[in-house]
Amino acid sequence: xxxxxxxxxxxxxxxxxxxxxxxxxxxxxxxxxxxxxxxxxxxxxxxxxxxxxxxxxxxxxxxxxxxxxxxxxxxxxxxxxxxxxxxxxxxxxxxxxxxxxxxxxxxxxxxxxxxxxxxxxxxxxxxxxxxxxxxxxxxxxxxxxxxxxxxxxxxxxxxxxxxxxxxxxxxxxxxxxxxxxxxxxxxxxxxxxxxxxxxxxxxxxxxxxxxxxxxxxxxxxxxxxxxxxxxxxxxxxxxxxxxxxxxxxxxxxxxxxxxxxxxxxxxxxxxxxxxxxxxxxxxxxxxxxxxxxxxxxxxxxxxxxxxxxxxxxxxxxxxxxxxxxxxxxxxxxxxxxxxxxxxxxxxxxxxxxxxxxx
Numbered sequence: 001x002x003x004x005x006x007x008x009x010x011x012x013x014x015x016x017x018x019x020x021x022x023x024x025x026x027x028x029x030x031x032x033x034x035x036x037x038x039x040x041x042x043x044x045x046x047x048x049x050x051x052x053x054x055x056x057x058x059x060x061x062x063x064x065x066x067x068x069x070x071x072x073x074x075x076x077x078x079x080x081x082x083x084x085x086x087x088x089x090x091x092x093x094x095x096x097x098x099x100x101x102x103x104x105x106x107x108x109x110x111x112x113x114x115x116x117x118x119x120x121x122x123x124x125x126x127x128x129x130x131x132x133x134x135x136x137x138x139x140x141x142x143x144x145x146x147x148x149x150x151x152x153x154x155x156x157x158x159x160x161x162x163x164x165x166x167x168x169x170x171x172x173x174x175x176x177x178x179x180x181x182x183x184x185x186x187x188x189x190x191x192x193x194x195x196x197x198x199x200x201x202x203x204x205x206x207x208x209x210x211x212x213x214x215x216x217x218x219x220x221x222x223x224x225x226x227x228x229x230x231x232x233x234x235x236x237x238x239x240x241x242x243x244x245x246x247x248x249x250x251x252x253x254x255x256x257x258x259x260x261x262x263x264x265x266x267x268x269x270x271x272x273x274x275x276x277x278x279x280x281x282x283x284x285x286x287x288x289x290x291x292x293x294x295x296x297x298x299x300x301x302x303x304x305x306x307x308x309x310x311x312x313x314x315x316x317x318x319x320x321x322x323x324x325x326x327x328x329x330x331x332x333x334x335x336x337x338x339x340x341x342x343x344x345x346x347x348x349x350x351x352x353x354x355x356x357x358x
Contacts (some may be wrong), residue, residue, distance in 0.1 A: 001025070001178060004066055004075035006094055008035035011107065012081035013149035014141035017053035020061030024178060027064035029072065031082070031090045036065070039148060055151040056139065072097040077105065077174070081137070083292045084110040084300030088339050095120050100127040103174055109133030110196060110300040111340045114189045115358055118163045120343075130167045135159040135186065135195035136261070138179060142283065152280065157260050159186040159195050159251075163358060188358040191249035194308070197257045199301025200240055202293035203322045204233030209285060210329055216287040224285065225273035232318070233269050239316040243305055246312035247351055289330050298326050299337035306335075307346045311354060 001024050005012050008030035016026040028049065030036045039049045049063040072078050072094065082090050087110075095117050098104060106113045114131040121128035139154040160175060162168040165188045175183050186192055205221055208229045212219045225233070237254045244251045252260075258272045259265065264279060266272030286293050302323050309316040327334045346354060 001077060001174075002027070002075050003077045003079055003178065004029060004072050005079050005081055006031065006072070006090065007081040007086075008039070009081070009083070010141040010143055010149055011137045011139075013051060014053070014151045015079060015081055015107065015138050016063050017051055017057060017059070017061055017149060017151065018138060018154070019178060020051070020063060021053075021057050021059055022178075022180075025064070026061075027066045027071075027075065029066035029069065031069070031086070031093065038143075051149070052147045053149050053151060054144065054147040055141075056154045057151050069093045069097045073099050073102075075102070077103045077178070079105045079107055080113075081107045084113075084296040085292065085337075087111065087113060087300065091117060091340075092120075098129050100129055102129040103171060104129050104131045105175070106131065106133045108137040108196060108198070109135070109189065109192055110199075110296070111304050111338060112189060112193050112344055112346075112358070113340065114161075114163045114192075116340045116344055119357075130162055130164070130171060132160055132162040132168070132171045132175070133189045133192040134183075135192045136198070136257075140261070140283075152283070153262060155182060155261050156263070157182055157184060159184050159192060161186040161189045161192045163189050165189075165358060186251075187249045188355070190247055190308075190354065190358045191244065191251055193304060194240060194244040194247075194249060195251040196301065197237070197240075197252075197254045199297040199305065200233060200236045200254060202297045203302060203326065204229055204236055205285060206289075206293050207232060207322060207325060210289075213286055213289060213291075218287075219285045220277055220281065221283055221285040222273040222277040222280075225269065227270050230269035230273065235318045236322065239309070239319050240305055242314060243309050243312060243316065246314055247308070247355060294326060294330060298323060298334040300340070303335055303338055304341060304346075307341060308354075310347050311349060312351050 019026040051061045114133040118128045118131045140152040144150045162171045262276045264275035
């Protein structure tokens with residue numbers, strides 16, 4: 001199957017590698033082109049990219065380099081694999097190129113992006129495609145000196161849903177054909193947004209380590225998820241679970257997510273973090289606050305959880321406090337940095353209205 005991947009960072013490359021490894025035909029479109037600078041199209045004839053990959057899978061694949069957003073309309077499946085803070089620049093160009101009959105997948109969907117895409121296209125008077133959201137990415141990945149991408153892990157099980165919600169059952173076989181039997185159908189894309197644990201995890205990892213980040217130290221992420229950081233994580237996660245319950249959804253705890261993603265055991269977050277560090281010795285935490293753990297996960301993650309909580313009429317003091325503290329640390333107001341949230345107007349909906357929209 002031909003699949004267009006929007007993005008060219010580690011997760012996008014890993015997704016392309018997985019598809020090619022299993023006999024599919026992925027193409028990559030880098031909206032800015034910068035992420036492909038170390039993958040020159042001149043490596044192969046015809047503007048194709050030679051992608052080397054290692055880790056959970058290993059090999060070398062020939063990938064189509066997609067020249068422009070307009071070409072996305074030629075692919076039956078379009079998978080969006082860019083960080084949340086790239087949504088404002090990238091998603092309008094993608095939505096302008098989409099057509100009815102396509103399947104669009106948002107990998108690691110934040111900020112109700114599938115709903116935003118669907119409603120934006122419908123508002124233009126065009127029949128929108130089915131838009132699916134994954135609660136997380138296919139796996140974890142990074143660049144290495146020896147390969148264009150290393151697939152650290154491939155997740156065995158995670159949730160997905162579609163807009164419209166009734167289309168979820170028809171989308172599921174296609175996702176399984178492309179990526180294997182690793183998907184569970186969630187209640188709706190609202191549940192998908194609240195299943196994504198990255199905003200919780202990354203806030204709990206970043207806040208206790210701000211001075212390490214400022215000093216640009218090498219600090220293994222899970223090694224420094226100590227007991228106090230784990231308690232922050234647990235408090236944030238409890239609020240995420242309360243918001244999900246307010247909208248009638250039961251989502252996995254962060255402990256369950258870690259066990260499924262990293263294939264480790266542990267009674268609590270501290271023990272799980274120790275097991276992940278012992279098994280993988282990494283990854284390293286960020287060395288700058290200009291990092292997706294902050295720029296993506298605060299405005300497109302925590303701020304969305306806070307907005308959903310307000311819609312449901314419940315307090316989330318740890319989530320709200322984390323937004324405020326990280327805004328102060330960065331000298332900016334992350335509550336003003338998400339135009340998707342402004343367009344979606346979540347806080348002007350009742351829970352019933354928002355559930356009807358998804």
